[in-house]
Amino acid sequence: MVVEAHIFYKRAARFDEELLLRTKLAELKRATLRFEYELLRGTEVISTGYTRHGCIEVPTGRPTRIPAELNAYREPSPRV
DSSP: OEEEEEEEEOSOOOTTOOOEEEEEEEEEOSSEEEEEEEEEETTEEEEEEEEEEEOBOTTTOOBOOOOGGGGGGSOOOOOO
16 A cells, blocks of 8 residues: 655656656565655656555555565665
């Protein structure tokens, strides 16, 4: 479920332009994840943004933990 969305416009784009959307999993917590985006025209970044998603139980709409299969994408914590 999308709980937050932000976009930052840097340059205009036209309907017929070919654009590239880069997506990065920037954060993975117990019940939420955040994706960051860059929209490019060639090598020029024309827009950036992010979305935060919360995991919910579909029948109840209550928050739940990230599914185990997504934990494989979690970066290991640095050892001290």
